[in-house]
Amino acid sequence: DKRNPGQPEFIQAVKEVAASVLDYIKDHPKYHEHQILERMAEPDRVVSFRVCWQDDQGNVRVNRGYRVQNNNAIGPYKGGIRFHPSVNQGILKFLAFEQTFKNALTGLPMGGGKGGSNFNPKGKSDAEIMRFCQAFMTELYRHVGEDTDVPAGDIGVGGREIGYMFGQFKRITNRYVGVLTGKGMEYGGSPIRTEATGYGAVYFLQDMLKHVGKSPEGHVAIVSGSGNVAQHAVEKLLQLGAKPVTLSDSDGFIYDKNGIDEEKLAFVKELKNKRRGRIEEYARKFGAEFHGDAARPWRVPGTLAVPCATQNEITADDAKMMLDNGIIAVSEGANMPTELEAVHRFQQARILFAPGKAANAGGVGVSGLEMSQNSARITWKEDELQRLLRDIMQGIHDRCVKYGGETGGKDKYVDYVKGANVAGFVKVADAMIAQGVV
Ligand code: NDP
Numbered sequence: 001d002k003r004n005p006g007q008p009e010f011i012q013a014v015k016e017v018a019a020s021v022l023d024y025i026k027d028h029p030k031y032h033e034h035q036i037l038e039r040m041a042e043p044d045r046v047v048s049f050r051v052c053w054q055d056d057q058g059n060v061r062v063n064r065g066y067r068v069q070n071n072n073a074i075g076p077y078k079g080g081i082r083f084h085p086s087v088n089q090g091i092l093k094f095l096a097f098e099q100t101f102k103n104a105l106t107g108l109p110m111g112g113g114k115g116g117s118n119f120n121p122k123g124k125s126d127a128e129i130m131r132f133c134q135a136f137m138t139e140l141y142r143h144v145g146e147d148t149d150v151p152a153g154d155i156g157v158g159g160r161e162i163g164y165m166f167g168q169f170k171r172i173t174n175r176y177v178g179v180l181t182g183k184g185m186e187y188g189g190s191p192i193r194t195e196a197t198g199y200g201a202v203y204f205l206q207d208m209l210k211h212v213g214k215s216p217e218g219h220v221a222i223v224s225g226s227g228n229v230a231q232h233a234v235e236k237l238l239q240l241g242a243k244p245v246t247l248s249d250s251d252g253f254i255y256d257k258n259g260i261d262e263e264k265l266a267f268v269k270e271l272k273n274k275r276r277g278r279i280e281e282y283a284r285k286f287g288a289e290f291h292g293d294a295a296r297p298w299r300v301p302g303t304l305a306v307p308c309a310t311q312n313e314i315t316a317d318d319a320k321m322m323l324d325n326g327i328i329a330v331s332e333g334a335n336m337p338t339e340l341e342a343v344h345r346f347q348q349a350r351i352l353f354a355p356g357k358a359a360n361a362g363g364v365g366v367s368g369l370e371m372s373q374n375s376a377r378i379t380w381k382e383d384e385l386q387r388l389l390r391d392i393m394q395g396i397h398d399r400c401v402k403y404g405g406e407t408g409g410k411d412k413y414v415d416y417v418k419g420a421n422v423a424g425f426v427k428v429a430d431a432m433i434a435q436g437v438v
Pocket of ligand 1: 248251308309333335
């Protein structure tokens with residue numbers, strides 16, 4: 001705590017990983033001898049810089065930008081850029097640390113990093129967003145590169161922002177390389193990157209169920225959020241024969257007892273992606289229930305849950321309600337949507353619980369494939385990428401079972417939190433040991 005003052009999220013993340021891996025380290029002393037966990041918990045470097053830009057009224061504005069390069073033992077640093085007023089060094093260190101494990105789990109050669117700024121994009125004009133992105137990249141370009149560090153989008157950074165940053169990198173360096181992922185299809189983006197996180201979270205759910213002899217077919221699924229991840233989670237749930245019945249946004253949630261079908265999902269995509277409307281409209285159009293006041297959907301009876309909105313949206317009380325309603329599996333599409341106490345409740349009840357680190361890694365997995373395509377200057381076919389995404393998720397599941405499975409347990413219980421942490425740790429740790437004390 002003394003070493004990282006004022007960084008509670010970072011300290012919490014390191015403690016949680018430590019709790020999972022310490023037993024493993026005890027049984028494998030080489031990791032202790034090489035001080036691996038201590039080295040992983042100290043980022044390779046943290047760059048902090050001034051971002052100076054002019055708003056539409058001509059006022060000069062100053063923000064702070066960061067890039068945290070946590071670990072590049074298994075590949076170039078990789079992780080998103082977040083633009084949100086809450087961004088600070090501690091939060092980015094926590095995210096870069098977590099990203100190191102998530103990226104290792106994908107099986108692809110990607111290290112961990114994260115960056116961003118305390119810039120608030122809400123209410124800014126398109127021209128202001130462009131000027132901010134250009135100002136941000138005017139410093140960031142010295143620290144990133146296709147073989148060094150490859151940022152992507154995150155909260156507040158979507159296709160538009162990636163485009164502006166890519167344009168500025170190209171202008172400054174006069175090089176056309178895959179320095180960012182999440183690009184538009186016209187300039188080096190990858191097929192199915194948009195679908196990858198939501199599809200991947202449901203593939204992981206499918207794999208957890210298969211491991212205990214079940215399938216998603218016929219199950220009622222509770223989904224939160226209505227953005228990119230939620231939409232594609234619903235799409236894949238439908239394809240696998242499940243019945244998704246809820247969606248939410250920051251106003252509240254809809255409950256459609258008849259199920260959200262393909263036609264209704266098409267309406268949600270149009271509503272959210274084109275018109276930037278509110279989910280309440282769904283309830284009016286299809287005669288579903290709407291629960292306002294920022295209510296979350298966890299009280300709705302269902303046997304599967306895929307939280308896809310935001311962090312800490314499932315509390316311990318929500319978890320109890322879900323368990324009372326007979327929930328059998330939870331797959332985190334969002335980052336850290338389940339509070340720690342709620343995770344413990346799920347684990348005590350021995351239901352299937354997949355942490356975001358494993359379940360939502362499909363997005364960064366396809367970003368890794370975008371890097372490969374850019375390096376080779378080709379675009380693979382969509383069905384090839386669909387197959388690769390499926391393989392990546394299956395591989396993550398298998399690694400979690402290897403390190404989190406109970407051998408000989410009669411219900412084949414797998415601690416997916418432990419499995420994900422230990423699997424990610426071992427891969428990065430072995431690479432660090434091989435590369436010496438650096
Ligand atoms: P979007 O911005 O597309 O969608 C987010 C959704 O969550 C919106 O419906 C939004 O509602 C809702 N939401 C946001 N904040 C809150 C809140 N405080 N309370 C209730 N609802 C809220 O984001 P994504 O779908 O891309 O991301 C969702 C989650 O998945 C995030 O945690 C993200 O970090 C994580 N993730 C995303 C990946 C990706 O590839 N996109 C990859 C890995 C993780 P509203 O419209 O009202 O804002």
